[in-house]
Amino acid sequence: MPNVLDLQNVSVIRDGNQILTDVNWTVDGDQRWVVLGPNGAGKTTLLQIAAAMNHPSGGTVHVLDGKLGEVDLFELRPRVGFASSAMARRFPGNETVLNVVLTAAYSVTGRWNEAYEDIDLRRAQRVLGEWKLDHLSERLFGSLSDGEQKRVQIARSVMTDPELLLLDEPAASLDLGAREELLQLLGGYASAPEAPAIVMVTHHVEEIPRGFTHALLLNQGGIVASGPIGEVLTSENLETTFGLPITLNEEDGRYTARAS
Numbered sequence: 635m636p637n638v639l640d641l642q643n644v645s646v647i648r649d650g651n652q653i654l655t656d657v658n659w660t661v662d663g664d665q666r667w668v669v670l671g672p673n674g675a676g677k678t679t680l681l682q683i684a685a686a687m688n689h690p691s692g693g694t695v696h697v698l699d700g701k702l703g704e705v706d707l708f709e710l711r712p713r714v715g716f717a718s719s720a721m722a723r724r725f726p727g728n729e730t731v732l733n734v735v736l737t738a739a740y741s742v743t744g745r746w747n748e749a750y751e752d753i754d755l756r757r758a759q760r761v762l763g764e765w766k767l768d769h770l771s772e773r774l775f776g777s778l779s780d781g782e783q784k785r786v787q788i789a790r791s792v793m794t795d796p797e798l799l800l801l802d803e804p805a806a807s808l809d810l811g812a813r814e815e816l817l818q819l820l821g822g823y824a825s826a827p828e829a830p831a832i833v834m835v836t837h838h839v840e841e842i843p844r845g846f847t848h849a850l851l852l853n854q855g856g857i858v859a860s861g862p863i864g865e866v867l868t869s870e871n872l873e874t875t876f877g878l879p880i881t882l883n884e885e886d887g888r889y890t891a892r893a894s
């Protein structure tokens with residue numbers, strides 16, 4: 635499997651603040667990564683670099699087969715699915731769910747004069763069905779619950795069949811039922827053989843879906859540990875990452891953690 639992401643000695647400095655320091659990280663096409671770390675660790679900054687939405691201050695970044703700084707971003711971006719709350723705030727609240735998903739075909743957030751083809755419409759309808767949203771396709775995005783909106787964000791991000799899928803805290807602010815429903819769908823998606831490489835940022839080990847294979851732990855802009863999830867997700871590594879003693883439990887592919 636070729637790399638879909640390759641970061642070498644990446645650093646990010648913004649307004650004089652060192653946000654990422656000497657990050658070395660590769661993601662292969664058959665891997666599903668979770669990125670964990672405390673508030674301010676640099677997780678979103680890392681994801682934005684992977685999405686080619688942000689450039690590093692130092693080091694080199696390859697996303698799919700292109701080197702940031704050289705690659706044509708308009709060609710690259712449709713190949714990378716990205717979902718975050720910040721992006722969801724750009725969807726017009728009075729746009730239908732179908733249009734929020736459909737407009738991913740043109741990488742725009744609201745429907746205007748784009749000419750969509752039947753294949754785009756069929757794909758949007760298929761994706762809505764896969765994420766259990768077909769009954770909501772004509773509802774206005776702004777009228778949905780948080781849980782439904784999160785599913786729409788993900789449905790939109792997979793609409794173009796991306797080769798790399800980046801999810802920034804997809805389960806944040808969901809109630810227990812909505813979180814579990816989302817994690818079940820994400821776990822099913824991540825476990826399918828044809829799934830793209832996935833990188834998901836979260837604060838909580840409870841939000842790691844089944845089927846995720848690798849973990850990267852980040853603290854103060856530096857990598858604490860990265861690699862296969864079974865080796866990296868340990869109480870010791872979480873203690874170093876979050877700065878307090880933690881007891882980690884794993885059962886049937888799901889994790890729980892508490893201060894010990």
Ligand SMILES: Nc1ncnc2c1ncn2[C@@H]1O[C@H](COP(=O)(O)OP(=O)(O)OP(=O)(O)O)[C@@H](O)[C@H]1O
Pocket residue numbers: 648649651653671672673674675676677678679680837
């Ligand atoms: N443009 C900027 N200028 C200065 N500092 C910034 C800028 N963008 C981010 N930062 C700082 O960089 C640090 C990392 O931010 P980032 O959003 O990547 O962290 P995070 O791990 O995603 O945090 P959270 O879990 O709270 O969302 C934070 O301290 C943030 O204040």
